[in-house]
Amino acid sequence: MIRKGLVIGIKPEFIAEYKKTHSDVWPDILEKISESKIKNYSIFAQEDRLFAFFEYHGNDFEKDMTKMKNHPRFIEWEKFHENMFRPLEHQEKFEGWVELEEVFRKD
Amino acid sequence: MIRKGLVIGIKPEFIAEYKKTHSDVWPDILEKISESKIKNYSIFAQEDRLFAFFEYHGNDFEKDMTKMKNHPRFIEWEKFHENMFRPLEHQEKFEGWVELEEVFRKD
Numbered sequence: 439m440i441r442k443g444l445v446i447g448i449k450p451e452f453i454a455e456y457k458k459t460h461s462d463v464w465p466d467i468l469e470k471i472s473e474s475k476i477k478n479y480s481i482f483a484q485e486d487r488l489f490a491f492f493e494y495h496g497n498d499f500e501k502d503m504t505k506m507k508n509h510p511r512f513i514e515w516e517k518f519h520e521n522m523f524r525p526l527e528h529q530e531k532f533e534g535w536v537e538l539e540e541v542f543r544k545d
Numbered sequence: 546m547i548r549k550g551l552v553i554g555i556k557p558e559f560i561a562e563y564k565k566t567h568s569d570v571w572p573d574i575l576e577k578i579s580e581s582k583i584k585n586y587s588i589f590a591q592e593d594r595l596f597a598f599f600e601y602h603g604n605d606f607e608k609d610m611t612k613m614k615n616h617p618r619f620i621e622w623e624k625f626h627e628n629m630f631r632p633l634e635h636q637e638k639f640e641g642w643v644e645l646e647e648v649f650r651k652d
Contacts, residue, residue: 441587443587443589443596443598445591445596456648457648460648460649461648461649463649463651468651471651472651476651477651477652478585478652479649479650479651479652480548480550480598480647480649480650481647481648481649481650482550482596482645482646482647482648483645483646483648484552484596484643484645485633485634485635488648489550489552489589489591489596489645490649491550491587491596491598492651526591526592527592528592536591538589538590538591538596539589539590540587540588540589541563541564541567541568541588541589541590541595542567542568542570542586542587542588542597543586543587543588544570544575544578544579544583544584544586544587544599545584545585545586
């Protein structure tokens with residue numbers, strides 16, 4: 439099992455809309471998440487950034503993520519949200535979700 | 546089961562030391578975490594902040610957290626790290642770990 443912690447910057451004026459779309463995610467997207475063997479997936483808001491945690495329970499993370507990201511409904515979902523995000527402090531341009539280093543772990 | 550997402554600011558010059566202490570946490574602290582019914586606990590570093598995710602599998606979160614925080618070894622552990630932290634952008638003074646709002650959830 440692989441665990442991921444990720445962060446993305448969000449424009450403060452879009453937080454309310456992001457929360458709204460994420461309280462009622464398209465069923466197709468939830469299905470794709472399950473098909474991609476992602477479980478225990480939470481996104482938390484911290485001011486003008488979002489922190490995500492999930493577990494990947496499959497055997498080929500890159501393959502499953504690529505398959506999900508290339509699905510037409512997922513592309514549509516991403517397109518719908520892309521204007522809400524912002525680069526992080528150290529980024530020259532927006533780079534999407536950034537993987538974080540896990541510095542402590544207790545099962 | 547309760548899930549928590551938390552954030553804390555860290556002074557960049559202390560990140561290396563924080564990672565070092567958290568790669569080899571005192572056994573007493575790990576034991577206290579288990580006794581407090583906390584599981585699946587990860588801390589991730591993002592530049593000058595840390596994000597934590599954990600699950601609480603007990604029946605009285607406040608009671609278990611208070612008990613843990615008042616334990617002499619836990620107080621010692623906190624004392625050892627307190628100088629490493631910084632207030633977050635919107636804080637006038639340092640407030641410790643701040644609980645985040647969960648805006649998306651998929652089991």
